[in-house]
Amino acid sequence: MRVLDMEQAIPHYRDRVGLDQVGETEGDRAFFRGFDEFDRHSIILREADTPGLDVIGFKVASDRDLDVFKKRIDAMGVRTEEIPAGADPGVGRKIRFTTPTKHVFDLYADMEISDTAPMTKNPDVWHREPRGMRVQRFDHCALNGTDIVGSTKIFVEALDFEVSETVVDESNGTELAVFMSCSNKAHDIAFIGFPEDGKLHHTSFRLESWNDVGHAADIITRYDISLDIGPTRHGITRGQTIYFFDPSGNRNETFSGGYDYYPDNPRRVWSADEAGKAIFYYERQLNDRFMTVNT
Ligand SMILES: [Fe+2]
The missing domain is CATH 3.10.180.10 (2,3-Dihydroxybiphenyl 1,2-Dioxygenase, domain 1)
Structure with a gap:
């Protein structure tokens, strides 16, 4: 980044x-x-x-x-x-x-193992006490661009990803957003339709629990970090989430939960008129910033 x-x-x-x-x-x-x-x-x-x-x-x-x-x-x-x-x-x-x-x-295919990697013999829950929002790991990115169908095709046909969820404008069949998995996670990468290519919508980190999403919100307010939206929940993936910005304006997400995905799951489809609920399940409407600000 x-x-x-x-x-x-x-x-x-x-x-x-x-x-x-x-x-x-x-x-x-x-x-x-x-x-x-x-x-x-x-x-x-x-x-x-x-x-x-x-x-x-x-x-x-x-x-x-x-x-x-x-x-x-x-x-x-x-x-x-x-x-x-x-x-x-x-x-x-x-x-x-x-x-x-x-x-x-x-x-x-290859990366060195960390000196402070999770323990493997009689493993404690962590090696060094977690700090800040206590993110467990990097999880996914959502990316903005025009030909999201073309990008999806590479991941599905060449790299064996599955499409777990889409948002579709049913009036003309246009895919507005595509969520793909190569694991048991509800998504490992997402492409969101946007008039400009090469954009980053957000970089997301995994938290252990919904309580940790609240803890992340406490940290955002305590240290006056620029908040986008949350804590809330997604309809898509069902993740519990909060979005904020780093000092350079890159959007970060920390989230917990979400369903387990299996490759034989049928694709879940959201219609554009329910996009509010798909993205922010509690608010049931999109915010302008979320749809237009990216880096
Ligand atoms: Fe995300």
Whole structure:
């Protein structure tokens, strides 16, 4: 993620969101992970002139899968690029591609395990006491762009994602938002239709409980963090959620709950006239900021 001022961004993500900072800042980049993540890092901040998202990575099960997925993406006429191991500290080789919505994705198979990873022998509930909002891990991003159907196609046809939920304008069949899963989570990535490509709607972190969503709200008010909306609940995924902004204007979400997704679940579909309830189940209406502000 791009941030305008690293000196403001680090305390936000480390002390308020509660991520652990990994290693030293390297050049213009700083590395973070949630306390319940095994891998070395899950969030990289880069200082830049504009906020937003450079790239989002997905870990695949094996190095061999990288070649399989590369072939499949190539076969769809989407250009791929191989990035050698070590471009990010502790990370193996990567396959990079850009979606029709102009979002850049990396696939990788190997990442070093964190020195403070969750314990595996007689494991305590945490290694170091969680801080701030006590986020367990990075969970997903929602991305804005025009051809969300084209971007979805890559994830479904080349990368074996399933569409768990959609919002559809039933008057003309246009998909307004698509939520996809590659796991038992209700979503691992979402694309939301928007007139401008390459935009980041939000970066989301997992909390343990609905009580923790309330605790996140306390922290947002105590430290005067810019609030978007919440605590509330989504109809889509059923997650309990609160949205706020980092000091650079990137939207963050912390959430708990949500249903377990299984690949044989039928797709859940929301009609546009119920989009309010789909996005904010309690308010039952969208707020302008949520629909128009992104980075
Ligand atoms: Fe989200």
